[in-house]
Amino acid sequence: MKELYEIGFVFRGFVIVHHSFKKLPKLSGKEYQDKKDLRGAFVSAISSFVESAFNNTSLEYLESGDVLFVFKMAKIQSSDNYEKEPIILYGLIEKKKKSDKLVKKFLEKIEPLMLLFIQKYSNKDFCELNQFELFKKNIIAYFKTTT
DSSP states (O other), rough: OOTTTEEEETTTTTEEEEEESSOEEEEEEEEEETTTTHHHHHHHHHHHHHHHHSOOOOOOEEEEETTEEEEEEEEBBTTTTTSOEEEEEEEEEEEOSOOOHHHHHHHHHHHHHHHHHHHHHHBBBBOEEEHHHHHHHHHHHHHHHOO
């Protein structure tokens, strides 16, 4: 997917793993780069707001300048909680004329990656953040083989 800038997973408001495919453009003289912590909090807050304000409806995407923020929601079980919690896979994509088609294509493409992550990390200790860095290799391999 040549339009893809970045992909990542957000859990409890933190980006636990992400990979940048290409540099993001500047927006009004400010760069998006290296704002991983802010991105995680933003994605988590927006998703929580939409879910509570619109009766459990999930947000698919937001537009900001020439970038689409696309979200895929799921639930995962961590070892320190009795209930499943939200896990959000986000993608930053170059906005084209037909945003809806691009969003649909992205969401279909990343479904197996989301399922792999859930399978691999269900019932794990999510406080051990280093374990997720290994998943970056899965992200890279997945997009190399499906492009």
